[in-house]
Amino acid sequence: MAPRSLFDKVWENHQVVPETADHPAVLYIDLHLIHEVTTPQAFDVLRARGLAVRRTDRIFATIDHSTPTGAPGADGSRPYGSDANRHQVEEMEKNCREHGIELHGWDSPLRGIVHVAGPESGRVHPGMTIVCGDSHTATHGAFGALAFGIGTTEVGHVLASQCLLQRRPKRMAVTIDGALAPGVSAKDMILAIIAKTGIHGGVGHVIEYRGEAVRALTMESRMTLCNMSIEAGARAGMVAPDDVTISWLRPHMSDMPEADFKRRAEAWLQLKGDDGAVFEKEVIIDAGAIAPMVTWGTNPGTAIGVDQPVPAADNDDDRQALEYMGIEAGKPLLGLPVKTVFIGSCTNGRLPDLEQVAAVLKGRSVHPGLRMLVVPGSEQTKRDAEAMGLDKIFMEAGAEWREAGCSMCLSMNGDIAPRGEVIVSTSNRNFVGRQGPGARTILASPATAAAAAVTGCVTDPRRLMGDSQ
Amino acid sequence: MTGKTKGFECTRATMVVLTQNNIDTDQIIPARYLTTTVREGMGELLFYDWRRDGEGNLRDDCPLNTPEAARAGVLVAGSNFGCGSSREHAPWALGDFGFKAILSTDFADIFRANCLKNGLLPVAISAEVYECLVANPDARITIDLEKQELRYGNDGMCAFKIDSFSRQCMLEGIDELDFLLSHQDAIDAFEAGQP
Structure with a gap:
């Protein structure tokens, strides 16, 4: 048999026809995996x-x-951003009840962003096929x-048949050799990859990430890496399982006998x-060549090293992006004033991400006039962070410690960044208006976002590391 | 050639042209309108932040706001159209606005799949044809899905390709879920063989 890639093996193991x-x-x-936004029409x-x-046993x-991230009232009521948000959640509760699906809703310790809570539930395993309307x-x-x-x-197809009709995608290898420098994270790695491939470099392909720098990553960092595969246009990203x-x-998976x-x-x-897979x-x-990355434009492919100059615009798309962002070409983003910092999302809302933010914030204060939201990716992440006292570090520094959810990553729950102001965000998309109409998003790692929160401007996080105590 | 087929018709349609590349689905329909639980009525929300100013008034300078745009059957757009979020609300909004086909040099994967499941035809065209359409925005478009031929203007013609299965589904009105469920026995057998 011809040598097969990791993707080939998983694909071929799941072909019914x-x-x-x-x-x-x-x-x-x-x-x-299902959530309230992309399922109501499928249940219909x-x-x-x-x-x-x-x-129903193959659903998480x-x-x-649509869930609010504000604290519940004394009576347990949730401060929904709108009636439509509330209605959407209630529809999800109704649909799950009607079909006998276990819902990790408000009362579940496993509730959270579907891509954070799903793995935490212990139900995501190597070799699986996994889909979600997201x-x-x-x-x-x-x-x-x-x-x-x-x-x-397609969500409807899977609900009804547990199968999907799919043409086989092509294969793309992204090999990351060497070791990341101190202060550089998986988020910087994936932004550097997208900057190199472009945002449609992966269209029609499934990426396999490999190389010693990938092997050295924790599971949470591998999730950050694979998470943004779609931002390179790819269908999926994979890392081979190891120790x-x-x-x-x-x-x-503590319930499973040893x-x-x-x-x-x-x-x-x-x-x-x-070996030899094509x-x-x-x-x-x-x-080793990757620096802390920041985006200057309105798609994730516009990432540059934080100390690199913004490239000159040579086409209408880039000129429009610079105008929207209020950014000048020819000099680095360092020093650009920032009004909001968002920590969270399925990209960077996990415990180690919050620990990196806390390491920068400890003993420091959020810059006057800057709003900083820290939104844990799940109820489990929230409990773990609080057990470590991270919530106190955030709040003492002047940040908001909020309830788990997608929040300002896509701003559909009422958490919105202000028009015309710069927001440094650990999320995955800097599209025009993504975090609120007219909001200007700069994507960055948790450390870079935390550094901006402290200084009030785009900052190289390495400047603040190691000297905080 | 009439462009009329059993399940898809686009004959002498007018176009709206958006020359930006990498138009993402957040532009096509902003996330704050994804709170809906139905699929109807989304044409109003199409390109909401492009078509309306901060106060919600229609902008004069948006090509989607002209009387001609309201009757257009075809949207021509720059490369990598539909990138980003998987929201099927994007093709729902485009279809509800009145578009039958989207012409671009290339499409994002999930968006293309979502279009084909909603009778909206994503037609990949060459850079030459794209440039020609941008230069002749008044050209009429006729699409023959069965022959996979696109005719534009007085004598422009090019071939395009749509996945054979998707094409059959659109032409003959085959429902993909019915097709999947016709494999019930194979699915049962597959599950029986699972550990």
Whole structure:
């Protein structure tokens, strides 16, 4: 048999019916993540056609996008941003009840951003196929799963049949050799990759991230890396499972007897690409050359090193982006005034991200007049952070410590950045208006965002590291 | 050639041209309108922040706000159209506004798949044809999905390609979910073989 990549193996393990010239493959889906935004119309289709949900046991359901991040009232009531937000969450509760799906709603300790809470639930495993009506589903590729975003019609297909019709994507290898410098994180790594491939360099492909710099990453960092694969245009991103994966999974699967887990772990560790596997596209990056990254434009491909000058605009798109951002070409973003800092999202809302922010904030204050929101990715992350006292560090510095959810990453729950002002955000998209109409987003790592919160302007986080105590 | 087929028709349609590249789905429909739980009525929200000013009034300088745009059947846009979020609300809004087809040099994967499931045809055209359409925004467009031919202006013609299965589904009104459910036995067998 010809050498196969990690992707090939997972794909071929899930073909119920292989593709032909006449029709796509019928691909079996092991785990379906669902949330309130992209499911109501799919449940309507099931209702209209009298169809049942085929496998409620293969669903992880939660609420995250429309949920408020303000504290609940004394009576437990949630301060929804709008009636529409509330209605959407109530529809999710109703649909799950009607179809017998367990919902990790307000009363569940596992509620959270679907791509943070899903892995924390211990149900994301190597070799799985995982889908969700959300483009950041690629996150779960960090475990060696084939995980990708789908539309609402396809959500209905999976609910009804546990399968999807899919044409086989192409393969792309992104190899990151060397080691990241101190103060440089997985977020900087993925921004540097997208800057190199461009935002459509991965279209039609599934990326496999490999190389010693990837092996050196924690699971949370691998999730950050895979999460933004869609920002390079790719369907999915994957990292082959290794001891880091197994060590992370064990405490998250504590219900499983040791012997069973060991048997599974042995199989998972076999799951990797063969030597000589073919990739239609290959990109190689030197981790040691990556600096803390910031974006100057209105898509994630416009990332540059924080000390690099903003490139001159040579086309209308770039000129419009610079005008929207209120940024001048030819000099670095260092020193640009910042009004809001957002820490959170499925990209950087996990515990180690919050720890990096706390390390910068400890003993310092948020710059006067700057609003800093720290939004944990899940209820579990929130509890863990509070157990470590991180919430106190944030609040003593003058930041807001909020309830878990997607929040200002896409600003559909009422958490909105002000028009015309610069926001440094640990989220994944700096599209025009993404964080509020007219808001000017700069994407960055948790450390870089925290540094901006302290100084009130775009800052190289390495300047503030190691000298905070 | 009439451009009329059983499930898809686009004959002598007028165009709206947006020359920006990398138009993401947050532009097509901003996230704050994703709170809806139905799929109807989204044409109003299409390109909301492009079509309206900060007070919600329609802008004079947006090509989507002309009387001609309200009757247009085709949207021509720069490369990598539909990148970003997987929201199917984007093709719902484009279809509800009245577009039958989107012409671009290339599309983002999830957006293209979502279009095909909603009778909205994503037609990939060459850079030459794109430039020609940008230079002739009054040209009429006729699309023959069965022959996979696009005719534009007086005598412009080019071939395009749509995945054969998606094309059959659109032309013959085959529902993809029905097709999936017709494989029930194979799905049962696959599940039976799972550990």
